[in-house]
Amino acid sequence: MNKEEVFSKLNEVFKDVFDDETISVNDNTTADDIEMWDSFEHINLISAIERKFDIKFNMKEIVGLHNVGEMANLILSKLA
């Protein structure tokens, strides 16, 4: 899976979790850019991503994420 494919799948997850068809995420997207993305929805987002890509994040990985780009890279490294 390349980064583009990861982003396209990530986009589906975001649309689903935030119930918003207009969302389009990129490398620099952060929680500030999506209104509903608060600490509570963050939990659901992480679980949904884990399920979509069939991977598991550990605690330190989750804490270390700062934007969607870093998330995509982390996913790619897990899939490699």
Next chain:
Amino acid sequence: MNEYIKQLEYPIDANLLLTKKNKIKKFLQENYPAKIKKNIAVLGGSTTHDIVKILELFLLYNGIQADFYECEYNQYYEDIMYNNEALKAFKPDIIWLHTTYRNIENLPEITDTKETVAQKLEAEYNKYFSMWKKCFEDYKCTIIQNNFEQPFYRIMGNKDVSDYHGALNFISGLNMKFYDFAQNNVNFYINDINYIASTYGLKEWHDLSAWYLYKYCCKTDAVPYLSYSVSRIIKSIYGKNKKGFVLDLDNTLWGGIVGDDGVENLELGTETASAQAYTEFQSYLKKLSALGVILNINSKNDEKNAIAGLNHPDSILKPKDFISIKANWNPKSQNMEEIAQELSLGADSLVFVDDNPAEREIVRTQVKNACVPDVEQVEQYIKEIDKYGYFEVTALSKDDLAKNDMYKANIERVKLQQTFSNYDDYLISLNMEAVIKPFEAIYMQRIAQLTNKSNQFNLTTKRYSQSEIEQIAQDKNYITLYGKLSDKFGDNGVVSVIIGKIIKDELHIELWLMSCRVLKRDMEFSMMDELISQAKKLHISKIFGYYYPTAKNAMVKDFYKIQGYTKIKEDDTGNSVWEYKIPQNYKNKNKVIKVN
């Protein structure tokens, strides 16, 4: 099954449920119109956010629309003890104290003496005890309190459970104190997270990253099971439990087909593995029936074969354990509707159990909102059914325990009625006796239960909690009456309730309901006679009755007219107000029931 409803059935997929919660909520609001509204305060010692979101869905599924108050993280104690204005303004009907072992402040230390540990236990308990007391005083609400689950490690290993230094030992001691309180107080219910965590699997339940990252007491996937458990308690409090079973026979209550294999070859008893499984399932049903859950048969069989099967010497359930037995060749959906009618119940309050997927599908598609668990293998029947909590017990009233006898007596009455050509003669032959009196302490529970359960013969469909009922009973501005009816076939228990508010010389009837099990027995006339006699004593000259139409109470649309009231107002939605001037020489309307 609808894809959204499927999300609310086992096995529950937490992530999917949370992701689709908005769509599911919308679907439920459209298809399961809420009949009651409640305010629920969730006061957590850990994160409650998603727990509440999912609880909301389960409650909607049960016809309860809830508004929620959530305390700030871990502020449950402060919110209760230090007069939180927001919580006061919220006026909770229910406070759920969602605390876990993480909230225990003083677990024993290895160096503690026995006395120190005993003091710690007392102090810990007192913290909760004072919160409960304060909740009852300030809010007169219902309390749901978590017990404590087991931690994920044991410092001393096996000894942790038996030695007073052990956390496990301490927790079970604390839990026992909670249970004592629960047994001695009404409007107080334990949410058994100890059981939920155990059945989920302690190792899985304690997801430590969920705790460190988000302060969730359990793995996020386990959240729905927690919410489900609380929803079971709430729907039971408000009378939304299922009422009984409609059961298939062949390969459901016994192994084999009685018509083909013959009674002697049915699998029942202890001889084979399947025989044991069918027998244990029967004994499970028998135990539920002792709690007042009613059992009925819906089987494709000749009736004589069905009865012969139930008379098998190893059959735990006998024909007399069933209220309605439909053994015929009609579609099962039709039988199901007929059984519901005979019992004056909604078909959606009966649980249909059949091993045959085709029969389940017919009932599921033909009977509106039918409850049809997927049972496939006999060794799974109990597990498949039990986990749903259809019959969650929150109050064990004497009435519930006697319910089966009452339904049976009703069928006897119908038989007797057929022998009289004049209906009044039949009523007189019943030798009915009623007790009609102001609310009394021993009946508060049953009265509250009735106000939440009765839908058909209910003029205003106003719901009350037990604590509200208790308050009204003491209030001089109210006339309250309960009616108990018995006859030669048995005691029906408390079947009718009236609450009227006194304003100067007027009485405004806020609630008038009667259980459908005593329809057409002239009980409503006896109630009116007694109400008028009480009103006269208080120098009331006028009575106002109110009728608010719902989907289910059309049968009492003309109730006040029949009672001789005059309609003085009616709005577009059919809400009407009725007036009655009490005449000097009021003549009792009831002629067939002996009262008090």
